[in-house]
Amino acid sequence: MAKLSMQLKAKDQTGKSVSTTFTNVNPEAPDNDKLQVAMAMNSLTANTYSSTDLIKTINLDTETDAGKQTPTFSLAKTTFTQAEVNALVSQNITTNSDGQFWIGKVNATNDNPNAGYGSILFGITQSETPNIKISPNVKNGYEQTAFIGTFAVGVFETDTYQSAEVTVTITA
Amino acid sequence: MADVLTTTSSLKIETYFVDGDTRTITLKNPKSNIATEQITNLQTMLQTKQVLIGDRSGAAFGKISTVTRVDETKAHLDIS
Numbered sequence: 327m328a329k330l331s332m333q334l335k336a337k338d339q340t341g342k343s344v345s346t347t348f349t350n351v352n353p354e355a356p357d358n359d360k361l362q363v364a365m366a367m368n369s370l371t372a373n374t375y376s377s378t379d380l381i382k383t384i385n386l387d388t389e390t391d392a393g394k395q396t397p398t399f400s401l402a403k404t405t406f407t408q409a410e411v412n413a414l415v416s417q418n419i420t421t422n423s424d425g426q427f428w429i430g431k432v433n434a435t436n437d438n439p440n441a442g443y444g445s446i447l448f449g450i451t452q453s454e455t456p457n458i459k460i461s462p463n464v465k466n467g468y469e470q471t472a473f474i475g476t477f478a479v480g481v482f483e484t485d486t487y488q489s490a491e492v493t494v495t496i497t498a
Numbered sequence: 499m500a501d502v503l504t505t506t507s508s509l510k511i512e513t514y515f516v517d518g519d520t521r522t523i524t525l526k527n528p529k530s531n532i533a534t535e536q537i538t539n540l541q542t543m544l545q546t547k548q549v550l551i552g553d554r555s556g557a558a559f560g561k562i563s564t565v566t567r568v569d570e571t572k573a574h575l576d577i578s
Contacts (some may be wrong), residue, residue, distance in 0.1 A: 332549075339529050346525060359547040366540050370509060371527050485577045 334364045336373035345375050351380070461464045502574040509567055511537075513544070514560040515552030528567060537565050 330351040345368065351360060364378040415495050454458070509528035515563060541562040550559055559578050 355549045360549050363549040
């Protein structure tokens with residue numbers, strides 16, 4: 327998260343400018359509360375209050391204005407409907423133009439249930455090695471929203487299915 | 499020419515945060531007659547509003563530990 331500081335500016339009895347910087351200011355505190363604290367600090371001095379500036383520092387190497395972006399993806403158990411299970415068990419598989427077929431799904435977590443959804447596709451073609459493509463999609467309006475997606479990869483047996491649980495962490 | 503004396507005062511407010519972080523806030527040119535009540539009121543304000551937070555984990559403001567007034571007198575000696 328970007329670091330916040332507050333700079334209190336005042337003038338002493340000779341008219342000289344004086345400034346005091348307060349570090350580690352709480353970004354969640356209302357701006358008016360920040361101002362009141364700065365003014366309360368000034369009231370302990372013989373200086374005349376001028377103004378207070380809020381200073382934000384962002385390390386652009388590791389952060390953005392919205393804070394550190396660390397998307398985390400985890401493969402976790404999820405629920406498949408019976409129809410989805412039946413589709414694979416009966417080998418009623420439809421491949422797409424890339425020769426891939428659906429083997430799993432992506433759900434966004436409760437933190438942001440509207441942000442994302444998607445599919446996991448598995449493909450084998452004669453000229454290529456087996457590949458897995460994870461295709462999360464972001465819904466319109468949530469393009470700037472980081473979300474945690476849970477993926478499920480299923481192993482299907484005749485009548486029952488088991489979900490595999492794997493954790494993958496991707497860091498920005 | 500006689501020695502030249504300059505006096506500066508500062509108020510050192512030592513603050514404590516619940517993660518164990520301590521920080522000293524230095525205010526220059528403090529008033530000469532600061533009442534204890536002003537300090538306790540400031541402490542209450544910092545505890546309630548949580549504007550200043552701990553360095554290590556953004557922990558909550560705990561309390562004002564000590565307040566020290568430091569008066570420094572410098573004498574520029576006349577060596578003529």
